[in-house]
Amino acid sequence: MRDNFERQLMQLNTELITMGALCEDAIDCAVKCLRESDKKAKENAADLEKQIDRKERDIETMCLRIILHQQPVAADLRTVSSALKMISDMERIGDQAYDISEIAEYVADREITNEVHIADMAETAAKMVTMSVESFVKRDIGLARAAIALDDKVDELFLKVKSGLIEAVRQGEDNGETLIDLLMIAKYFERIGDHAENIAEWVIYSVTGSRSATGEQLIFDE
Numbered sequence: 085m086r087d088n089f090e091r092q093l094m095q096l097n098t099e100l101i102t103m104g105a106l107c108e109d110a111i112d113c114a115v116k117c118l119r120e121s122d123k124k125a126k127e128n129a130a131d132l133e134k135q136i137d138r139k140e141r142d143i144e145t146m147c148l149r150i151i152l153h154q155q156p157v158a159a160d161l162r163t164v165s166s167a168l169k170m171i172s173d174m175e176r177i178g179d180q181a182y183d184i185s186e187i188a189e190y191v192a193d194r195e196i197t198n199e200v201h202i203a204d205m206a207e208t209a210a211k212m213v214t215m216s217v218e219s220f221v222k223r224d225i226g227l228a229r230a231a232i233a234l235d236d237k238v239d240e241l242f243l244k245v246k247s248g249l250i251e252a253v254r255q256g257e258d259n260g261e262t263l264i265d266l267l268m269i270a271k272y273f274e275r276i277g278d279h280a281e282n283i284a285e286w287v288i289y290s291v292t293g294s295r296s297a298t299g300e301q302l303i304f305d306e
Contacts, residue, residue: 088154089150089154089156089160092146092150092154093150093160093163095146096143096146096147096150096163096164096167097220097221099139099142099143099146100143100167100170100171100217100220100221101217101221102139103136103139103140103143103171103174103217104174104213104214104216104217104218106132106135106136106139106178107136107174107177107178107181107213107217108210108213108214109128109132110129110132110133110136110177110178110181110182111177111181111206111209111210111213111276112210113125113126113128113129113132113181113185114129114181114182114184114185114188114206115203115206115210117129117184117185117188117189118184118188118191118202118203118206118269119203121188121189123189125185126185126186126188126189129181129182129184129185130182130185132178132181132182133178133179133181133182136174136175136177136178137175137178139171140171140172140174140175143167143168143171144168144171147164147165147167147168150164151164159290159291162289162290162291162293163290165290166220166286166287166289166290167220167290169282169286170217170220170282170283170286170287173279173280173282173283173286174213174217174279174283176275176279177213177276177279177280180272180273180275180276180279181272181276183272184269184272184273187265187268187269188269190261190262190265191262191265191266191269200244200245200248200249200266200270201241201244201245201248202245202266202269202270202273204241205238205241205242205245205270205273205274205277206273208234208237208238208241208277209238209273209274209276209277209280210276211231211234212231212234212235212238212276212277212280212281212284213276213279213280213283215227215228215230215231215234215280215284216228216231216280216281216283216284216287217283219231219284219287220283220286220287220290223287223290223291224287225287225288225291225292228284228285228287228288229284229288231280231281231283231284232281232284232285234277235277235278235280235281238273238274238277239274239277242270242271242273242274245266245267245270246267246270249263249266249267
């Protein structure tokens with residue numbers, strides 16, 4: 085019985101790795117759209133969003149089946165319930181990456197796009213996603229906490245982007261729509277960082293029973 089449960093947990097890990105990789109690919113497509121106005125990358129982002137949605141449903145079904153048939157307790161239950169929480173954040177990451185790719189075609193090749201810190205935001209947010217998913221698979225709370233710490237950098241870069249866009253307005257940049265689009269893109273990357281932080285916090289919960297370094301105790305149905 086236990087051997088079967090362990091196999092199911094290994095399969096769950098594999099599916100989460102796959103979903104995390106899809107999220108990373110979606111972010112890469114969004115960045116490519118931003119830099120090059122690449123229509124193929126936009127199509128890929130749309131396809132990846134659909135794949136991520138399907139993967140969320142598959143993993144949700146898998147988790148519910150494990151709970152129903154295996155009736156896990158304690159740490160095992162935390163692992164499965166954390167996975168259910170994590171896939172919700174990953175699904176939103178896919179949505180936001182696609183949203184970025186849709187907006188990007190209107191701002192790509194604009195000089196102001198290269199002057200603000202959006203590329204740095206994208207790189208850091210993508211790194212957070214990679215680290216948070218990897219920390220779940222390895223059950224590495226140190227790596228999860230390192231991912232959480234990077235969210236401060238994403239937030240700092242968002243403020244820099246916003247300040248840069250405000251300065252562009254002051255200097256007479258007359259394309260208001262471009263500036264608004266860039267601010268929206270920056271906000272989406274900031275939200276991706278938030279979702280990656282959530283994933284890392286659920287990793288900590290799955291291992292320790294608390295969601296953060298503060299030791300805050302969580303219950304299963306939070």
